[in-house]
Amino acid sequence: MHWNSFGEFLAMGDHGLYVWGSLVVMALLLVVEPMLLLRGRRTLVTRLKRQFRAERAELENRRSTPAPQRVSTPHRSQV
Amino acid sequence: MTERVINWFKYASPQTFYPLAGRLIPWFWALAALFGAAGLTIGFLLAPTDAQQGEGYRIIFLHVPASWLSMFIYLVMAFWAGIGLAFNIRLSGMMASALAPTGALFAFLSLWTGALWGKPMWGTWWVWDARLTSELILLFLYIGFIALQAAIDDPRRADKAGAILALVGVVNIPIIYFSVKWWNTLHQGASVSLTKAPSMAAMMLWGMLLCALGCWMYSIAIALMRVRTIMLERERHTDWVRSLLDDKG
Numbered sequence: 001m002h003w004n005s006f007g008e009f010l011a012m013g014d015h016g017l018y019v020w021g022s023l024v025v026m027a028l029l030l031v032v033e034p035m036l037l038l039r040g041r042r043t044l045v046t047r048l049k050r051q052f053r054a055e056r057a058e059l060e061n062r063r064s065t066p067a068p069q070r071v072s073t074p075h076r077s078q079v
Numbered sequence: 080m081t082e083r084v085i086n087w088f089k090y091a092s093p094q095t096f097y098p099l100a101g102r103l104i105p106w107f108w109a110l111a112a113l114f115g116a117a118g119l120t121i122g123f124l125l126a127p128t129d130a131q132q133g134e135g136y137r138i139i140f141l142h143v144p145a146s147w148l149s150m151f152i153y154l155v156m157a158f159w160a161g162i163g164l165a166f167n168i169r170l171s172g173m174m175a176s177a178l179a180p181t182g183a184l185f186a187f188l189s190l191w192t193g194a195l196w197g198k199p200m201w202g203t204w205w206v207w208d209a210r211l212t213s214e215l216i217l218l219f220l221y222i223g224f225i226a227l228q229a230a231i232d233d234p235r236r237a238d239k240a241g242a243i244l245a246l247v248g249v250v251n252i253p254i255i256y257f258s259v260k261w262w263n264t265l266h267q268g269a270s271v272s273l274t275k276a277p278s279m280a281a282m283m284l285w286g287m288l289l290c291a292l293g294c295w296m297y298s299i300a301i302a303l304m305r306v307r308t309i310m311l312e313r314e315r316h317t318d319w320v321r322s323l324l325d326d327k328g
Contacts, residue, residue, distance in 0.1 A: 001124060001125065002124060002125055002126065002127060002128070003124070009123075009124075011134075012134040012135065012137065013128070013133040013134035013135065014133075014134075015133065015134050015135030015199050017195075018135055018138060018195040018196065018198060018199050019134065019135060019137050019138055019195075021195050022138045022141050022142070022191065022192040022195045022196070023123075023141060025188070025191055025192075026141050026145065026188050026191075026192065029184055029187075029188065030184075030297060033180075033181065033184060033301060034300075034301060034304065037301065037304050037305055037308065038304075040308060041304070041307070041308045041311075044308060044311055044312055045311065045324060048311065048315055048320070048324050049324050049325070051315075052321055052324055052325040053325070056325065
């Protein structure tokens with residue numbers, strides 16, 4: 001161990017502000033980046049799952065209850 | 080005897096790369112934590128005082144890894160962008176996009192830690208010398224790449240435009256690296272180079288290399304995480320994304 005006391009370690013030979021200012025900002029950003037990434041991913045996955053569920057429900061709904069008026073004039077998407 | 084041939088091109092498809100990346104991410108996080116902890120322990124607890132700079136020199140254990148990674152990530156980003164441009168591989172463009180924000184982060188950290196190192200040693204936070212200015216340009220190149228891609232709706236076209244910017248910007252990397260040799264700069268010369276023995280104590284060197292390895296593993300982990308999100312977003316109309324997310328309810 002290079003240091004004699006914790007106070008000496010914190011002081012960094014009067015350069016504490018600069019050394020810890022570097023370390024804290026770097027550590028903070030390297031923690032925040034993956035957290036933001038995880039949050040963005042969760043938002044996207046939730047959105048896509050909801051979208052897929054809605055699309056599937058619509059598809060099943062259309063299969064189970066064929067609307068009579070659509071037989072004569074099919075919707076553009078069904079052709 | 081059967082010979083196993085790995086078909087690397089198999090992993091060029093997002094569908095097969097997605098689960099592979101997912102399996103690799105925890106390992107790279109573990110390595111990043113391991114190397115980072117070892118490097119910081121050596122750098123901040125064990126390494127001796129520097130004869131010229133006192134304890135303030137310990138910023139080197141953050142500044143040099145951040146600077147190296149900012150340049151290295153740019154090269155890797157430009158490489159993937161170039162491959163994507165030449166062979167029109169979807170995954171390459173996604174990799175380039177996934178790397179850019181992390182590269183920008185390291186370029187910013189390089190400038191930030193550099194400013195905090197410059198103040199006590201040079202008496203100034205900033206000086207317009209070749210090394211500092213070219214690193215600032217690197218940060219702007221990253222930001223330009225991200226902004227350009229964000230401004231174009233069609234991902235394929237965004238990839239192409241970004242790739243051209245990334246490839247033109249590569250010229251800045253040797254300028255940053257050799258700036259301390261080519262010009263008279265306030266910035267000190269390289270402490271470590273490929274051609275001669277490092278001009279620092281072994282303990283300091285090991286601390287710095289381990290911190291750099293930690294940052295490297297961090298970058299890989301984060302790039303793989305980001306590329307997976309980009310894949311889901313861009314491939315959301317495909318069957319594999321649909322079956323991946325829809326079956327689980």
